[in-house]
Amino acid sequence: MKITMVGTGYVGLVTGTCFAEIGHQVLCVDNDARKIDILRKRRIPIYEEDLEDLVIRNIDAERLHFTTSIREGTEFAEVIFIAVGTPPAYHGEPNLSYVEQVGRQVAAHMTDYRLLVEKSTVPVNTGIQLKRTISKYLREKVDFDVASNPEFLREGSAVHDAFNPDRIVIGVESERATRLLREIYEPIIARSGCEFLVMNIPSAELTKHASNSFLATKISFINAVSRVCELAGADIEQVAHGMGLDPRIGSSFLRAGVGYGGSCFP
Numbered sequence: 001m002k003i004t005m006v007g008t009g010y011v012g013l014v015t016g017t018c019f020a021e022i023g024h025q026v027l028c029v030d031n032d033a034r035k036i037d038i039l040r041k042r043r044i045p046i047y048e049e050d051l052e053d054l055v056i057r058n059i060d061a062e063r064l065h066f067t068t069s070i071r072e073g074t075e076f077a078e079v080i081f082i083a084v085g086t087p088p089a090y091h092g093e094p095n096l097s098y099v100e101q102v103g104r105q106v107a108a109h110m111t112d113y114r115l116l117v118e119k120s121t122v123p124v125n126t127g128i129q130l131k132r133t134i135s136k137y138l139r140e141k142v143d144f145d146v147a148s149n150p151e152f153l154r155e156g157s158a159v160h161d162a163f164n165p166d167r168i169v170i171g172v173e174s175e176r177a178t179r180l181l182r183e184i185y186e187p188i189i190a191r192s193g194c195e196f197l198v199m200n201i202p203s204a205e206l207t208k209h210a211s212n213s214f215l216a217t218k219i220s221f222i223n224a225v226s227r228v229c230e231l232a233g234a235d236i237e238q239v240a241h242g243m244g245l246d247p248r249i250g251s252s253f254l255r256a257g258v259g260y261g262g263s264c265f266p
């Protein structure tokens with residue numbers, strides 16, 4: 001299938017390359033001309049294990065392409081993923097201007113049905129806002145769908161995570177969008193055996209935030225327990241081990257240390 005990935009940063013490059021590796025034709029778009037230039041020269045602007053080899057292999061196989069043109073990206077594929085940044089704004093809320101900008105630009109070039117998929121981490125109900133933006137900026141009457149497909153990969157094991165997800169979550173409003181996304185992910189579902197969860201858009205958007213918040217809570221909690229341990233003369237490693245063996249609690253994310261952070265925690 002043909003897929004456009006708008007935003008060729010960490011998530012866009014890893015996901016786009018993995019889509020190419022499983023056989024899709026992928027066009028990665030970025031408005032950073034320097035980044036696209038580097039990629040066209042078969043080098044990668046970030047380090048991630050196995051990524052460079054995959055990028056080179058898929059460029060050589062003519063399944064992975066790069067451009068700065070959003071018009072080209074809009075014309076290229078029926079399915080357009082949005083994986084642009086959502087950095088923290090002044091009061092800590094995510095800056096959605098890049099997502100909105102892509103919505104406006106794609107709408108302005110759309111002449112046929114397109115499915116726009118939120119891959120960026122966005123607040124709940126951004127899908128509704130994106131639909132409004134697209135409707136407003138369409139130059140002619142064209143059918144379109146918006147979907148949510150939150151990303152759960154971790155920097156450092158991003159390629160592995162992309163091929164072996166714990167689950168694939170999609171938020172959709174139409175059978176057509178479900179069918180297109182299932183077709184894209186079918187090879188990954190087949191090889192990893194992971195669940196493909198279909199829900200409405202706000203549920204998918206919230207699944208990402210609820211998961212992140214829960215993991216952040218675990219980290220904050222074990223750090224609080226660690227302070228109690230220091231005062232009580234207890235050993236946090238032993239306490240965490242004792243807690244983690246309870247399957248209701250689980251041992252992951254129970255290591256006291258630095259707090260949490262990352263681009264999904266604006």
Ligand SMILES: NC(=O)c1ccc[n+]([C@@H]2O[C@H](COP(=O)([O-])OP(=O)(O)OC[C@H]3O[C@@H](n4cnc5c(N)ncnc54)[C@H](O)[C@@H]3O)[C@@H](O)[C@H]2O)c1
Binds near residue numbers: 031084098265
């Ligand atoms: N990095 C992670 O580990 C991770 C994991 C899960 C989800 N996410 C989420 O995914 C999203 C992307 O994160 P990232 O780490 O890949 O960010 P990034 O900063 O590495 O990449 C974003 C890219 O989007 C490009 N861009 C911005 N506006 C554009 C436009 N209008 N047209 C074309 N390109 C544009 C930028 O030039 C940049 O290359 C964020 O919402 C982030 O929270 C990140």
